[in-house]
Amino acid sequence: MADRSFLSWPFFEDRHRALAEGLDAWCAANLPADHADVDAACRDLVARLGAGGWLRHSGAGAGESLDVRSLCIIRETLARHDGLADFAFAMQGLGMGAVSLFGTAEQREWLDRTRSGRAISGFALTEPGSGSDVARTATTAVRDGDGFVLNGEKTYISNGGIADVYVVFARTGEAPGARGLSAFLMPADAPGLEVVERIEVVAPHPLAHLRLMDVRLPESALIGAPGAGFKVAMAVLDVFRSTVGAAALGFARRALEESLARVKDRQLFGAPLADLQMVQGHIADMALEVDAAALLVYRAAWTKDMGAARVTREAAMAKLYATEAAQRVIDAAVQLHGGDGVRKGVIVESLYREIRALRIYEGASDVQKVVIARAALDA
Known part of the structure; x- marks a missing residue:
């Protein structure tokens, strides 16, 4: 039995302790998952985490705020039982984090789907030439009429190839470096989005190299203000x-x-x-x-x-x-x-x-x- 004495620390409220106890019981009954087919396992985990109500903590609805203590308790508990379950939960939160914090009412319709487990999300930030140095992002988003046209490549993208929607960061050029980036909500079926390669790593997770070739997105896909992507x-x-x-x-x-x-x-x-x-x-x-x-x-x-x-x-x-x-x-x-x-x-x-x-x-x-x-x- 894992030590739970930390739950009595003053960082937590009764709701956090109840969350930890309830999720631990759910994990004991549902995990570990079968990892033989990683894509299928992740889809199944997202659906089951959604049905169990746990994914509602992965994002914030209108007028709500993310409870980071709940996020941490959930990730700690899932990771203790099954690393892939933690991955599945984490990417629903990270993938739609920009929409939780800055999304419009229209964009939040996607958030409703990811919080219920009906859709899988991805966070497309890393590129072949830029990882931790986000200011080096080379993917471009050029304004064209009432929308934007995106071109570039993203790599090591979690849920790449199985996600239904991505938050993608691209250079819109309002200023040099980090000040010239913007964030966009991009459906996985957007014409011009290609999964170039699935990437295998030491602990199997769904990762991919993506290519954007003249991907056209409407103005409504912009998350936050132009140039506010960083x-x-x-x-x-x-x-x-x-x-x-x-x-x-x-x-x-x-x-x-x-x-x-x-x-x-x-x-x-x-x-x-x-x-x-x-x-x-x-x-x-x-x-x-x-x-x-x-x-x-x-x-x-x-x-x-x-x-x-x-x-x-x-x-x-x-x-x-x-x-x-x-x-x-x-x-x-x-x-x-x-x-x-x-x-x-x-x-x-x-x-x-x-x-x-x-x-x-x-x-x-x-x-x-x-x-x-x-x-x-x-x-």
């Missing part, structure tokens, strides 16, 4: 970077849980592994990393929920520490499992593959250090 992207990441830390925390908790069971059960030299002081040292380090990560993740989420306009520093700290700590915790778990730790199908082996990408996407660890350092220097 602001839109950063506002979305300001919310969802903390949730990446929460997912990493879920992986780390599961690794610690598996390790505790292992060292209590496994015998070495006539006694449980848990009796060895060196093993106890590993367990102590793992428990410390988990609690420290949880404190940073839920501080960032609480700060945002309390009305802070920006939590760039807090979210960067949460994502950086939680993902790096989870990597260390899971590595230790693999070591404590010995040969079984690298055997395909063993839980800690799958966690080892799942955690690695979290230190890269939504701002790599080294980029988070730059963010944190700049905030400290500007204080």
Whole structure:
């Protein structure tokens, strides 16, 4: 049983504790999913998460605001049970985050569909020549009559190839660099959108390289003001970077849980592994990393929920520490499992593959250090 004592921390309200308990019970009955066909698994997970009512937390309806603590609790809980379920939930939120924060009433019709599990969303920001450096975005959106024509390429796009709708960022040229970007809502059936390649990674997720060739979108597809795309992207990441830390925390908790069971059960030299002081040292380090990560993740989420306009520093700290700590915790778990730790199908082996990408996407660890350092220097 995973440690739930953190739910008594003052960051949370009774509704958060009820959410955690209810989702954990749902996960125990519904997860893990069958990952044999990743596309089919993701479609099924989105539909079931929608039917269970969990996806309503992934976005904010008109007059509502995103509850970041709920987002983090959900991602932590799902990740502890099944990494692909966490992915499916997370992309419904990240994919439509721009619409949650800046969308029009018409655009929110798509949000209603993704929050119910009737549609799958994607977030098309990364390009072959630009990842963390969003200002280098090369995809263009040229105004043409009463709309825009988009041309360019996007890569490592989550849900690429299975999404029904994407939020895509393109250069509209109001100013140089980051100030000349805009965000658009693009249906997956838009003429000119091509899935160039499906990308396979160490922990199977639906990813793709997309090409936009004279994709025509109406004026109503523009999210926010022209030239405000960088602001839109950063506002979305300001919310969802903390949730990446929460997912990493879920992986780390599961690794610690598996390790505790292992060292209590496994015998070495006539006694449980848990009796060895060196093993106890590993367990102590793992428990410390988990609690420290949880404190940073839920501080960032609480700060945002309390009305802070920006939590760039807090979210960067949460994502950086939680993902790096989870990597260390899971590595230790693999070591404590010995040969079984690298055997395909063993839980800690799958966690080892799942955690690695979290230190890269939504701002790599080294980029988070730059963010944190700049905030400290500007204080």
